Amino acid sequence: MPNSGIDALLSVNNLTRLGQGLAVTLKLSIISIAISLALGLIYGIAMTTKNKLLYGLLKLYLEAFRVIPLLVWLFLLFFGGARAFGADTDGFTASVIVFSMWGTVEMGDIIRGAVQSIPACQRLSAEALGMTKARIYRHVIIPQAVRRFTPAAINLVTRMIKTSSLAVFVGVTEILRVGKQIIEFNMMKNPMASFWIYAFIFVVYFIICYPVSRLSKRLEAKWEY
Amino acid sequence: MGILARGDDSVEILKIKGLKKTYGGKTVINGVDLTISRGEVAVVLGPSGCGKTTLLKCVNGLESHQGGVILFNGQPLGEGGLKWTLARQKIGMVFQSYDLFPHMTVLSNVMLGPLRAQKRAKDEVYAQALELLDRVGLSDRRDDYPRQLSGGQKQRIAIVRALCMNPELMLFDEVTASLDPEMVREVLDVMMGLAKRGMTMLIVTHEMEFAKAAADRIIFMDEGVIAEESEAGDFFKSPRTERAKRFLNTFYFD
Numbered sequence A: 001m002p003n004s005g006i007d008a009l010l011s012v013n014n015l016t017r018l019g020q021g022l023a024v025t026l027k028l029s030i031i032s033i034a035i036s037l038a039l040g041l042i043y044g045i046a047m048t049t050k051n052k053l054l055y056g057l058l059k060l061y062l063e064a065f066r067v068i069p070l071l072v073w074l075f076l077l078f079f080g081g082a083r084a085f086g087a088d089t090d091g092f093t094a095s096v097i098v099f100s101m102w103g104t105v106e107m108g109d110i111i112r113g114a115v116q117s118i119p120a121c122q123r124l125s126a127e128a129l130g131m132t133k134a135r136i137y138r139h140v141i142i143p144q145a146v147r148r149f150t151p152a153a154i155n156l157v158t159r160m161i162k163t164s165s166l167a168v169f170v171g172v173t174e175i176l177r178v179g180k181q182i183i184e185f186n187m188m189k190n191p192m193a194s195f196w197i198y199a200f201i202f203v204v205y206f207i208i209c210y211p212v213s214r215l216s217k218r219l220e221a222k223w224e225y
Numbered sequence B: 001m002g003i004l005a006r007g008d009d010s011v012e013i014l015k016i017k018g019l020k021k022t023y024g025g026k027t028v029i030n031g032v033d034l035t036i037s038r039g040e041v042a043v044v045l046g047p048s049g050c051g052k053t054t055l056l057k058c059v060n061g062l063e064s065h066q067g068g069v070i071l072f073n074g075q076p077l078g079e080g081g082l083k084w085t086l087a088r089q090k091i092g093m094v095f096q097s098y099d100l101f102p103h104m105t106v107l108s109n110v111m112l113g114p115l116r117a118q119k120r121a122k123d124e125v126y127a128q129a130l131e132l133l134d135r136v137g138l139s140d141r142r143d144d145y146p147r148q149l150s151g152g153q154k155q156r157i158a159i160v161r162a163l164c165m166n167p168e169l170m171l172f173d174e175v176t177a178s179l180d181p182e183m184v185r186e187v188l189d190v191m192m193g194l195a196k197r198g199m200t201m202l203i204v205t206h207e208m209e210f211a212k213a214a215a216d217r218i219i220f221m222d223e224g225v226i227a228e229e230s231e232a233g234d235f236f237k238s239p240r241t242e243r244a245k246r247f248l249n250t251f252y253f254d
């Protein structure tokens, strides 16, 4: 029987290593997403400011992440930062910082949009019913803002999980890097290894991101009004 | 809502004295005195920008005023008087844009205020909501969302939403102005029905025929003041002021 090369994937040792790589990917993503949510809430609410100067600065920060590739940010912090400050930044920390800075502005922009999309007359009609400010927020403003925020935020979460693979370029041993190591190790005796390993990683990303993206679609449909 | 005797002049429900409102430096309401009796239907007419909406919003505190007093059942409203959140539970308001809460069903829209602002019992509010919806012919739409309704239906629900609070006074601000012509009637009919039941109403409208039919009294405003106040019949037959004549003429074609 000809060697299909799938044994590069099926060895217990390799699967364990891929699993560890996946754990790093998830850890990196989850930490960045959590920070982005927390700081994004502050950033997003700050974006609704009437202060032109503050808004200008926040907007500039947002645009900086929209126009400059994330990889450039990552290199800048990892290599440039190490040079400039003599700090020995490790790849994982550098990745968390850059992904969080980026996630914060994207999450913030979504939150800003959600809050601002609630028309002023909604608040006015609730006030006309004699409701207190707190109750208006609880029953009228927040439920509507959350409905507009959630699908876009979930979408961003899948983007952040996918983007975490950039960490491979600053030496983080996440799933993609583990895959490459296994392929390089098997290069001579098993040329098909790269196919099986990448196919496996493909499926793993799909299994993680697809349900999340489906959830976002489901919520969108459910909350459509 | 109780059935009240019509036109009982002895009971003043709303008394506005020397009301002043400014936006920035601009005076928009410049000394308005107005008394509304229980059961009375008063229609406010006047050219665009004369301060009709502002007057209504001052009455329930959606806009602050800079001078004068507003008494509701003899009690001053706002700072030092009856709190606005409480006042608004007795003074219902319906706006031009039928802004129902889009994330709630018709029934939830109607029940929100009574449950969350007035903290009334759910069973009782539910029964009243159904009865009121039935009265405007929309009880079968109770589980629909606002997006499933026509403009006229939404505006009738908005009226029911205000009525379910058992208001003593209703404010209407051009509630038919953004409706398609064929839907105007169904909303005006609901308001006529309210007038017949003795609801006290302060109505801003550009529907002259409706004003003639529903109003006890016409309050004609111009440039932030009440320029003329007359019995409805007299106003349309023989307006006393030049300004009112000119205003009425804009509604007729030669």
Ligand SMILES: Nc1ncnc2c1ncn2[C@@H]1O[C@H](COP(=O)(O)OP(=O)(O)OP(=O)(O)O)[C@@H](O)[C@H]1O
Pocket: B023, B028, B046, B047, B048, B049, B050, B051, B052, B053, B054, B055
């Ligand atoms: N939020 C605001 N800020 C500044 N000026 C305002 C504001 N709201 C209303 N005005 C001004 O106050 C004046 C009265 O406005 P108001 O909306 O009460 O008029 P209106 O009689 O209801 O007019 P319309 O028939 O067009 O509805 C107008 O000159 C308007 O430009």
Ligand SMILES: [Mg+2]
Pocket: B052, B053, B054, B173, B174
């Ligand atoms: Mg107006």
